[in-house]
Amino acid sequence: MRTGSAAEAWALEEFGDTALGDARRTARLVKMAARAAENPNGKLSRVFSSARELDGAYDFIESEHVSPLAIEEAQGGATARRCVGLAYVRVAVDGSSLRLADHERDKDFGRVGTTKAGARGLKVISALAVDPGGVTLGLLSQVWWARGEARSGSAKIRRKRRAQLPTEQKETRHWIEAIERTTQRLDAVGAHGWFQLDREADAWPILSALRATKHLFTVRSSWDRAVEATGRDKQYLRAHLAEQRPIGSYEIDVPGNAKRTARRARMVMRAAEVTLRLRDRSTSKIHGFDVRVVWVREEGTTPKGEKPLDWLLLTNAPVASFADGREVVLGYASRWRIEDFHRAWKSGVCNVEDTQLRSRAAVIRWATIQAAVAARAERIKLLARGAPERPATDELGEDEIRVLIALKRQQKKRTETVPDGVPTIAQATLWLAELGGYTGKSSGGPPGSTTIGRGLERVLHGAAALRAFGVF
Numbered sequence: 290m291r292t293g294s295a296a297e298a299w300a301l302e303e304f305g306d307t308a309l310g311d312a313r314r315t316a317r318l319v320k321m322a323a324r325a326a327e328n329p330n331g332k333l334s335r336v337f338s339s340a341r342e343l344d345g346a347y348d349f350i351e352s353e354h355v356s357p358l359a360i361e362e363a364q365g366g367a368t369a370r371r372c373v374g375l376a377y378v379r380v381a382v383d384g385s386s387l388r389l390a391d392h393e394r395d396k397d398f399g400r401v402g403t404t405k406a407g408a409r410g411l412k413v414i415s416a417l418a419v420d421p422g423g424v425t426l427g428l429l430s431q432v433w434w435a436r437g438e439a440r441s442g443s444a445k446i447r448r449k450r451r452a453q454l455p456t457e458q459k460e461t462r463h464w465i466e467a468i469e470r471t472t473q474r475l476d477a478v479g480a481h482g483w484f485q486l487d488r489e490a491d492a493w494p495i496l497s498a499l500r501a502t503k504h505l506f507t508v509r510s511s512w513d514r515a516v517e518a519t520g521r522d523k524q525y526l527r528a529h530l531a532e533q534r535p536i537g538s539y540e541i542d543v544p545g546n547a548k549r550t551a552r553r554a555r556m557v558m559r560a561a562e563v564t565l566r567l568r569d570r571s572t573s574k575i576h577g578f579d580v581r582v583v584w585v586r587e588e589g590t591t592p593k594g595e596k597p598l599d600w601l602l603l604t605n606a607p608v609a610s611f612a613d614g615r616e617v618v619l620g621y622a623s624r625w626r627i628e629d630f631h632r633a634w635k636s637g638v639c640n641v642e643d644t645q646l647r648s649r650a651a652v653i654r655w656a657t658i659q660a661a662v663a664a665r666a667e668r669i670k671l672l673a674r675g676a677p678e679r680p681a682t683d684e685l686g687e688d689e690i691r692v693l694i695a696l697k698r699q700q701k702k703r704t705e706t707v708p709d710g711v712p713t714i715a716q717a718t719l720w721l722a723e724l725g726g727y728t729g730k731s732s733g734g735p736p737g738s739t740t741i742g743r744g745l746e747r748v749l750h751g752a753a754a755l756r757a758f759g760v761f
Contacts, residue, residue: 295686296326296749303427303661307363309355317349318360318658326662327749329742331643333655350651357653361431364661365474368418368427372480377505379419379620380429380471380482381627382464384489386412387635387642389652397649399435410642411435411652412460414467417627417664422675425626425667428660430470432463433653455571456494464490465498472502483507483606485624491603493567493576500578500605507621510582510601517564517577526563527601530584533559537611538588543598550592557588558618560608581608583617626667629738634663638742666738669718669745674735677715685717685748692751693720700724721745 300322307315321337328336333350337343349355372378386401391409401410413433418426456462468484475482482504486495488511499506510526518524538557545551565578580603587597604617635642639659646652669684681690690711697720698707712720719727722736725743 294323294327294749294752295684295689297323298686299323299326299665303367304360304363304658306366308359311354314349314352314355317345318355321346321349322658322661325639325658326665328746329639329659329662329666331640331659332645350646350654351648353650355654357433357650357657360654360657364427364431364657365429365470366477368429369474369478369480371426372418372420372475372482373478375420375480377421377481377483378426378475379421379623380475380484380504381417381419381624382414382467382471382484382486382490383417383624383627383631384412384414384464385631385635386410387652387656389642390645396647397435398652399437401436411649411656412463413656414463415627415630415660416467416471417630419623419626423623423626424671424675425630425664427664427668429474430467431657431660432467432470433649434460434463435649436460459494461492461494464495468495468498468502472504475504481505483620485621487624493569493578496567496578496580496603497576505604505606507602507604507606507617509621510603515566517566526565526582527584529563530559530561530582530601533561535559536614539615548595550595552590552592554587554598555590556585556598558611558614559584559586560614565603580605583608583614585614585618626671630660630663630667633666633738633742634660637663637737637739638666639663663738666742666745669714669721670736670738670741673715673718677713679714681712681714681717683714686752688752689748690717693717693724693748696720696724696747696751721748724748 300319304318304322305315307318309315309318325336330336333346334343337346387410388401388408389398389410391398394409398409398411400408401412402408411433412435413431415431416429418429420426471482484499484504484506486508488509490508491511496508499508513525513527516524516526516529518529535557536559538555541554541556543549543552543554560581560583562581565580567576567578569576583602583604586599591597600618600621602617602621606613606617608614608617633639639662641656641659644652644655646655672679672684694707701707718736718741721744722740723744724747725740727736727740
């Protein structure tokens with residue numbers, strides 16, 4: 290059984306190899322990451338309690354000698370090592386933004402959101418590793434930038450201007466950089482990736498970059514693109530697929546909301562190998578792009594007045610059977626793990642947007658640490674669902690488990706029995722969530738990262754206090 294603080298062990302694994310030019314800086318980073326995991330919050334003043342500790346944290350975060358890229362590289366390398374031995378790792382890539390306080394508009398941030406809203410902050414592309422069972426492994430890369438001020442002209446004119454720019458001057462380059470960094474880190478350890486990207490990535494430069502990696506990819510198509518068709522002047526992708534015989538069908542439960550009726554949807558799958566005709570807008574050149582396509586569309590179960598469920602997926606994975614097609618679809622569905630990560634990072638656990646730091650570099654240093662904390666919280670949540678019988682010692686230390694059991698006994702129901710032995714990860718996660726306010730079915734579903742994070746904070750604080758008094 291692992292002794293001591295699980296947060297400290299995790300922080301050493303995550304950031305212990307960071308090359309900052311001085312071993313003392315790396316040691317400081319590891320200690321700060323452990324404290325952030327024990328007490329996640331966007332504001333440094335709420336993470337570090339003592340004045341000495343807080344001053345040291347500010348000195349580190351604001352130091353010109355601490356490379357934000359070095360922190361990101363260490364984090365990506367640690368995640369890549371977790372991918373070793375897996376048949377493949379799904380890599381969900383997506384963009385987001387941090388809205389940050391800049392009331393005087395004197396910080397080196399940029400615009401985020403709509404031009405009309407006038408919000409300030411930073412943009413980021415993240416690549417999140419997810420194992421074949423759907424459990425988050427960590428971040429493989431993050432690429433940051435600040436947008437410039439909006440140029441004059443209507444939205445249509447601005448879009449046209451952007452389309453005519455070379456890739457090196459578009460935000461597309463940040464997607465490509467995230468893909469390339471991720472590829473380098475997977476290749477360095479001999480791991481196999483399967484990139485999963487949404488419709489924003491359906492662009493010639495990004496598809497070309499994905500093909501160049503030699504890893505698998507799946508991209509949701511955003512356009513009904515032209516395809517090369519024998520004996521025809523022109524044919525489009527959906528029309529071509531509609532001519533193909535279905536290779537299978539399956540059913541899924543669709544939850545209801547304000548715009549969608551809850552139902553059991555019947556999804557019909559078609560697949561084909563095609564050559565897309567992709568236009569490079571900056572040069573107007575047409576490029577042929579060989580790719581496999583998996584199309585799943587709802588048939589026969591769509592309520593009147595609603596649109597059918599419809600996914601058109603571009604992939605280089607083999608699709609020789611219905612089972613292969615299902616693997617492509619399930620892989621793309623794992624892309625939602627990065628949405629959960631964004632919520633945990635920005636609001637559910639870490640509240641990183643609450644930071645009051647004044648420079649871009651300082652925010653990136655602190656946000657990168659918080660991103661690792663959020664990914665860890667998501668990992669604990671998903672392990673409880675995907676590998677419930679694993680022992681809690683896989684993620685918690687002996688001290689934390691002892692405190693967790695003690696706290697659970699204080700608030701257990703009369704009919705409950707809390708055993709002395711090591712609980713499973715599922716049982717420990719449920720107890721953590723209950724300590725954080727989870728009330729079971731009335732909470733609306735299984736425990737989420739927010740309630741788990743609150744409970745974990747209580748446990749880690751308790752364990753740290755007992756260690757300070759020499760109890761452990």
